[in-house]
Amino acid sequence: MTTPTIERETERGTVLYAVEQPDTPWVTIVWNDPVNLQTYVTYVFKSYFGHSREEAERLMLLVHHEGRAVVASGGREEMERHVEAMHDYGLWATLAKDDA
Amino acid sequence: MIPFTRHGVLVIVRLSDLEAEVLRDLAGQLTELLGDRATTHEAPTDAGSAAALFAQLGIGGSTVAPLDPALARLLPDAYKNDLSASSEHRRLTEGGLVDRKIAHARLVVASLTSSPITLDEAAAQSWLRTLTDLRLTIASRLRIIDDGDEGTGDEALLDVYDWLGYLQGTLLDAIE
Numbered sequence: 001m002t003t004p005t006i007e008r009e010t011e012r013g014t015v016l017y018a019v020e021q022p023d024t025p026w027v028t029i030v031w032n033d034p035v036n037l038q039t040y041v042t043y044v045f046k047s048y049f050g051h052s053r054e055e056a057e058r059l060m061l062l063v064h065h066e067g068r069a070v071v072a073s074g075g076r077e078e079m080e081r082h083v084e085a086m087h088d089y090g091l092w093a094t095l096a097k098d099d100a
Numbered sequence: 101m102i103p104f105t106r107h108g109v110l111v112i113v114r115l116s117d118l119e120a121e122v123l124r125d126l127a128g129q130l131t132e133l134l135g136d137r138a139t140t141h142e143a144p145t146d147a148g149s150a151a152a153l154f155a156q157l158g159i160g161g162s163t164v165a166p167l168d169p170a171l172a173r174l175l176p177d178a179y180k181n182d183l184s185a186s187s188e189h190r191r192l193t194e195g196g197l198v199d200r201k202i203a204h205a206r207l208v209v210a211s212l213t214s215s216p217i218t219l220d221e222a223a224a225q226s227w228l229r230t231l232t233d234l235r236l237t238i239a240s241r242l243r244i245i246d247d248g249d250e251g252t253g254d255e256a257l258l259d260v261y262d263w264l265g266y267l268q269g270t271l272l273d274a275i276e
Contacts, residue, residue, distance in 0.1 A: 029180075033173075034247045035239040036232065037265060039272050043228075064247075083178045084193050088200060090232035092173070094180045 025098035028072040028082040032063050033092050044089045045071065073098060103267055104274035111224050111274045113217035122260070123267075124212045126234050127205045133237065134205070137162075137171055138198045161195035163187035170240035174201065174233055204229045224275055231268040235261060 030041075038060055045056035049071065062069035071093075072082050079095040086093035103119075105112050115123065164187065166172045175194055177186035204226035211217055211227075219227060238261045242251030250258060 032247075033236075034244050034249055035235050037269060037272075039269060040228070040232065043272055043276065080178065080189060080193075083189075084197065087174075087176060087178075087197055088229065090174070090229060090236055092176055094176075094178055096180065 025073055026076045026079040026095055027070045027098050028079045028086070029068050029094050029096060030059075030063050030071050030086060031092045031094070032067045036091060038064065041091065044086070044091060048085055048089070102270055104271045106274045107218075109220065111219040111271065113211075113219060115212075115217070119263075120212050120217075124209050126260070126264075127208045127212075127230055130230065130233055130237060131202050131205045131209070133168075133171065134174070134198050134202050137166060137175065138195070138202065161191055161193075161198075163191045165190070170237040173236050173240050201229070201233055205233070224271065227271060228268065228275075231264050231271070235264050235268070238264070 041060045041063065042053070042056045045051050045059050046053060049056075051059070059069050059071055072079065076095070083093045083095050101114055103114055105114070165177055166175060175190075175197060177183075178189040178193075179185040207223060207226040208230045211219060211223055238257060239251070242254060242257055242261065244251040
């Protein structure tokens with residue numbers, strides 16, 4: 001999804017690349033916690049990210065069973081906004097570089 | 101009696117006097133807990149400084165995660181293994197996050213004084229978030245760490261914790 005963008009940005013040269021590119025692939029990760037209700041986590045994914053019920057439930061179950069799930073990817077600032085929004089909802093979320 | 105029922109665009113809340121009192125008390129305590137955090141980085145008195153300007157703009161808060169485990173869970177690091185990025189993110193965003201959480205809890209307290217209690221969409225959001233923050237705080241006090249964990253086993257506190265979960269579940273049912 002992001003590979004062509006990276007190559008294009010790289011070809012622009014080192015000066016441009018040294019600046020944080022808005023489409024550098026970052027991800028928002030939601031971590032499992034023993035507190036939040038499954039229905040609430042599903043509701044947050046549905047209402048905040050606009051996911052369908054099916055997709056929201058799939059992500060919720062991924063968090064529950066795997067301990068974490070990537071719920072969004074994109075530029076760093078956008079992921080920071082998502083993380084802040086998740087913290088508003090009381091979900092435990094972090095952001096990281098996609099390759100991290 | 102189901103505590104939340106949908107009536108058109110509004111949610112009607114039915115709580116006993118005791119339940120309303122418990123919730124008002126808990127939301128008040130949450131406001132105090134968060135308020136402690138808000139005042140740990142009060143605006144500097146030197147009005148001309150850059151820090152004062154940042155404070156005016158609502159940024160320039162604490163850079164260190166709270167020591168209190170409940171506060172640390174309510175206001176988590178934004179990066180898992182990057183302390184300096186977490187500090188910078190916290191400095192820029194924590195003040196706003198704390199203010200919003202306090203505003204939601206205060207709205208819950210205020211709505212509990214009306215009769216009957218009716219919630220519009222925004223108020224219902226405040227209730228959902230405050231119920232979450234209360235459960236996170238109590239779970240931290242109970243030292244609940246894993247799924248299905250009963251922590252210290254303090255039964256009175258566990259009852260409150262479960263009751264708050266029941267409230268949140270039925271509020272979600274009413275909203276959706």
